[in-house]
Amino acid sequence: MKRKIFTVGASLLERNGKILLIKERKRVAREKWNFPAGRLHKKESLIDCAIRETKEETGFEIKPLYLIGIYQCQPISGPEAVIFIFKSKILKEKLTPSKETLKIKWFSIKEIKKLNKRNFLRAPFILEAIKDYNLGRKIPLKFIKVFK
Secondary structure (H helix, E strand, C coil): CCCCEEEEEEEECEECCEEEEEEECCHHHCCCEECCEEECCCCCCHHHHHHHHHHHHHCCEEEEEEEEEEEEECCCCCCEEEEEEEEEEEEECCCCCCCCEEEEEEECHHHHHHHHHCCCECCCHHHHHHHHHHCCCCECHHHCCCCC
16 A cells, blocks of 8 residues: 655744744644644755745745754544644744635644644644744754755
């Protein structure tokens, strides 16, 4: 049986102790909150993927500072995903969400934990990445090498 695995770039954006999450219009993610994130395109670097997806979903121009972690999701049904989550800095904050974005909101950690208890987070890696971020986990970007 052939496995389908997606590679995803995501941005963790934090301001004043709050984390930015988005709600997508996609049926598979309806009513679930996630980081700005999306699939890696052909001939695109992971860093460029995170930049592009964040811009598409929020309108924000960002700069990834470091990699927080790599998270593998193996859902009961559907494709697997390997998610690379970057701590990113907002360079230009002009909120212009795409048609695929239903809502954008800043949440406290306490609020995100409540969303998790109510099953309103897209996947368990979201809370885990926030924990890793708060623990100070930092993988320098120089460890990501792209070969063409």
